[in-house]
Amino acid sequence: MTGLLHLLPETFQLVLAIALFVVLLVKPDRETGLKWLPCAALLSLVVTAMSLTQSATLFEGSYRIDGLSQFFKLAVSIGFFVACLNALDHPTLKPTQRTDFFMFLALSAWGLMLLSSAAELMTIFLALEISSYSLYGLIPLRTRDRGAAEAGIKYILFGAAATAISLYGFSYIVAGHQTTYLAELVTRQWSFAAAPGAVIGLIMFMAGFFYKLALFPFHFWCPDVYQGTSNETAAYVATLPKLGAVVILIRLASMLTPGLGATTLIAVIGAVSMTFGNLAALAQKDVKRLLGYSSIAHAGYVTVGLVAGTAEGLAAAAFYSLVYIIMNLTCFWVICRISGDGRNLQLNDLNGMFKTRPALAFVLAVGAFALVGLPPTGGFMGKLFLFSAAWGRGYDWLVILAALNTAISIYYYLNLVRHAYTDEPGESPMPEKTGGVLFAGVLAGATLVLGLFPARFFELAMRVTDIMK
């Protein structure tokens, strides 16, 4: 029974989801405050932080509690906390749907926590589905907007297709290596010459996660879904599910070494993703769409760490995904605060923020410059670690391309800042709420701390490399 103690974060998250379900049953029609939810989410964060050093293998080796899983569980619970707080004043949600919204949110985060620990292909698949199904319900929840339903359909269709590919690949892996346990798969041959079927299977299996991460050939849903769904949902969809994808890709990438066909393929996919994402983002006017393309580009940056095939590379990828969710949540937080009635923001809506809402403008600038990768923000440190890990491992071209992409991306991120700082304000905006501004400051502070004092966080990220031993 001591094993169950290791499952404290997941258990807590599940209890949270069940509690929401109970609220839903008890007060199905009435408006509920749910003021306790951020506190509960914060408690979940504390519990996860406390179980950071746990390690165990449970359920016949299909479920592993290790440095990797605990690091990502922590990241998930941070993201969940921020997303809950962010959606508390959700303006485009029917009051009666509020509890449903948060229940789906909690369930999805629970699925991601399971995903962090899953160490067997079928378990991975199930956890992936748990986290995805909740999102299928979450995305269309937006009143006064038909686009949300369209976004929901797109997400489901793409998701189903990617899942099918994933399952198909799964069958090849089983056929090739006769096991579904990652611990055993790591010991097998992964060169194309030795096991062609298994390698093809692995790549197809990964496709399901490329879809979650919105890497190049599986990215089409991303801008549309961000644009269609409400700002608060987009803040969640843009950040946390990517963590789930990265954690599995890190587990799978520990099987790969540089030079293998599969590794090079990932590198190419990453390269195309970052270039395509950045170029497409240049033309966007809708802020969420812009961030959608930006997240495609960032998915490409993460692959730089995955292909390095070293402990540092995987740790850098983990660190970068932590930074990624923080800086993206920072930007989305500002967007949700500015868009008082929950409409989609155009770039012009940011005009003159510097005069009307100076604090939020500053936070947006910090978030945007972090996404560029400018020091002294976390985005810079993340990129530095990724580049340093991957250089000299046979993928120098990918590093150079990623650096060049920084130069492309600067224009559209700077556009956010430019509209906020140099254009004259339009109509008079609603006053800033102190709480919202304060927490925006906390997020911006976190982005800066990750850039200025990354040592402690990177040390944590280094623990993800337990899996390589």
Add this chain to the structure above:
Amino acid sequence: MMTESTFPLLSALVFLPLAGAVALPFIKDDRTIRLFSLIIGLMETAMALPLLRYQPGVPGFQFVEQIPWVPEWGLTYFLGVDGISLLMILLTVGLLPLCVLCSWNYIGKRIREFHFMLLLMTSACIGVFASLDFVLFYLFWEAMLVPMYLLIAVWGGPRRKYASIKFFLYTLAGSTMLLVAIVAFFNSAGTFSIPELMTREYPFGFQFWAFLAMALAFAVKCPMFPFHTWLPAAHVEAPTAGSVLLASVLLKMGTYGFLRFCIPLTPDAALYFAPLMIGLSIASIIYGGLVALGQQDMKKLIAYSSVGHMGFVTLGIFMFNLRGVEGALLQMLNHGITTGALFMLVGAVYERSHSREIADNMGLGKFLPAYMFFFGLFSLSSLGFPGTNSFVGEVLVLVGAFQSNVIIGALAIPGAMLAAAYMLRLLQKLAWGKPESGSRCTDLSIREWAYLAPLAALVLYIGLAPTRTLSIINPSITDLLETFRSKTAITASIDPAGPHPVPSTLAVNRQEVLK
């Protein structure tokens, strides 16, 4: 090798403006904000005075501080100064109070934010010159873009959006490859520490690409001839203090980068690319001078003259001889003093006539004698008149050029003459031009005297007694060049690529060492 310090002087210099910036939001009154920033600036200057205890004879870096930062990657918080960076730090620190003073009336809106940016900017600039860790250097190098961008974008002139975006895009795009070079150096040497990296030797193929990656970043910042187009736009639109910082400090970062990184880390490649760099430098000198000759806008004129002056600096650096590099470094300081002062003067006249056109500001000599005195002094300094600071620097660079190659020297001479032509044209029109337009203007106020007089004193001090300044930079330059020669000499002798690109440079250098 290095002299440790007990009091973290450099950190204090980096963080005092930052602390001041953090305190600004808690001050309410505009006047108090200006006073507070001024006091921070004066404190900073006072605190920089102990840097003068720098011992030129001691080799290596002084006032060194080193604290682990990210142990997993070997990143350290590593600061120190040598003769190359010391003067640049003093220049940056000294300009802070002057910038606050010259913005006293010029900046009328968002005063708190303006001083916030100014203080942030100073911190980052001092950090750039004091960093001895490559990543720390890059951090400050990029961090400085944001406040500078906002200084232009928020407080700039009518075309500020265009100018600020152009400035940001150019400089950031230029330095993305610098980050790759840093990563590559880390990969091959296993450290980010600059002094340690300097002791290693790298294969030529590596140096070739590393040099190009770094040189692009530095050439854009300088700016060298084909990469200069952001500069006039940024200068014209920036507020006075922004222009001053841009001209006096930012441009120096480019040439500082050449001295600090390109020459010690990639000596063979620097030698290989020297003809190209010399060619571009001469192009900058001539082109900058010719374009400056045709300008109607005073700020644009001075901006293009900066292109020419920085051409002299890069020319001196790529001579690889003591006189040339020494002159280049001195010229960096001189250009900071003189051009900074000229931009302040343009700002001062703009406050009176609300125009920067030469045609709108003619014949001021009769009405603003003190103003014209300063303008004359700094103009003469800018064209390298004997007795002023720039004369010493320019002559040293030219001596270096002639020592190395008579043709290069001869090509640079017209640049010096062009400088005389465009500066005297400006001076003449401003002082005696007709129709006169200064009749209703008042002469310099005490505040304006306060920020111009120190720079004027420096112009004359360095011009008449350059020994003290040169004695600070001389040993570091000698060290730099000796290491450079010992590294290139080995590879040059086994270099199968045939005749050396600049054989005469080497020959002269060797003779000098023997002396």
